Amino acid sequence: MLDYGELQQMALEGDNEALETNLNELKHSDLSILPEGISLLIFESNFPETILFREGYVIIADITEHIYSKYWWHKYHARVFVDAMERAVTRLQIEGNPLSDPTIESDEDVHIFFRFKLTLPKTTPSEQIIESINSAFDLVWERANAILENSDSVLILGKDTDEGLEKLKKISSELQHLGYYTYIIKEQPDRIGESIIQKVLRFALSSKFVIIENSEPSGHLYEIPHVTKMAELVTVVLQEESKGATWMFEDSYVKHSHWKKFSYKPDNMQNEIENAISWAENYIKEFGQFQKEKLPWLR
Template identity: 60%
Template sequence: MTEGEYFEDFEEISLTELKEIGLTNVPENISIQIFENNFPQCYLTRAGNQLSIRIEEHIYTKYWFHKYHASVFANAMIKAIKRLTIEGIPFSDEEIDEEDEVHIFVRWTLNENSDIEFEKFIENINTAFDIVFERANSMLENSDSILILGKDTGEGLELLKRIQSHLENLGFYTYIIKEQPDIIGESVMQKVLRFGLSSRYVIIENSEPTGHLYEFPHITKFAELTSIVLQRKGEGATWMFEDLYHKLNSIKKFEYTNETLEEQINQGIDWADNYLKEFGNYQKENLPWMKKK
């Protein structure tokens, strides 16, 4: 029997057996299941010098005791994988299978070189599972979302939807105020602040004058929310807030064309993340109740 035939018949393999064979000796294009107690469920495939480790999280909803609903957490895992991929973790091909209400599966691929040290190989698989779970939990706990403001009718709404689609592809939760349910007794401004204060930061599309001009000073000055302003080159809703970009560190304008919108959104996110990180470091260094002990 050849080595390839051996693996075709060998549906499961332990870590000990895999180490004896060697990662570089795994036959190409044959998927084998790594079966080990207290180890993530995963399948290994080699193509040349590349290893694809398909990791699977099975959420059995009847025995799911997390504070967040199983479906909510599974979708947060997908968003976490997308965010981690953008941050440089070698993940790909994330998917969720929740057609069966009792069994939900989240799958993604970790990519490694076949010459990786075996101990590092094991460590990376464990880490890949842990960081996705931890990031998903953090995103839900800390409301890692973005509020999108701007003209929400006609072509303006289509533009907000385009911004929303790009952000969701990056793994963010998003809110367009018009699409959120109203609460009797709550004003529009209170609704905007409710979602704004629970978001990581706000994106304001500011190319045309609309209702967001009333919301703008409350969001940026009163609530001091970190705000990314997107504005088409050569256009703008008003000059009245132009000096805020110089006065306030928590707001920054990014001009775009139709072709560069997504690129400018990415730059805005990078700026906002860096700003929040620097502000957090300042707090920890200067506020007594936030200083590390």
């Protein structure tokens, strides 16, 4: 059990050095009375390196994964996987998990330190805090794997010149902020012998879903039948109110459930992007569940 008298004295003296402890000692301690300004370091095998401290009514666990790339065993490059972990924390936080502040510190990719925070009520029992740290680390690891295995990429199509390109970049920036990889076709290198439709399909088929900015006519009108109709990719159409590239696809939003239009005003594009992403993610999840229930080879 922690010596709270000693910890209180350390706090009064302004001693900010993390005090090393162990899981057994932690299990028998009440962290709700941990003095503010005091940090506890847990550094044990088979447990994430963690610094615990209290701020007001919450306990914060600062969790670190140290990757020494020389001995990295995963099939994905160490830096690629750490980048996916950073996106995983962002996505999990948006989904309502008490995770935050993903950061990467790298020493020329030889030593990579990935850190994130788990926040819990200060009244959480110590054993539950320990379990939550383990669960949070596993959750981030599994989501990073899923991001790389199943693709959390989004292809963005639309007018890619002048103000149109700025809109695509704005959409891309918002998606990246929410933890997605993004592709704008114009920014991707061409391959000799590959047609534009082949190039678009190459990125489309490796993406989780497609977002099309449809306020003005452009080459995307030629790409839509291939991407959305032929390849049946889940597609979001973003369109500024009172604008639109064509009426030709308007009835398709009703006839095809994997295709949906979202109208936005110039000052609320961000909100509609978030609504569109929510719809696309829910559609993919519900369609996957339907497949598991109905298709015998997926049961």
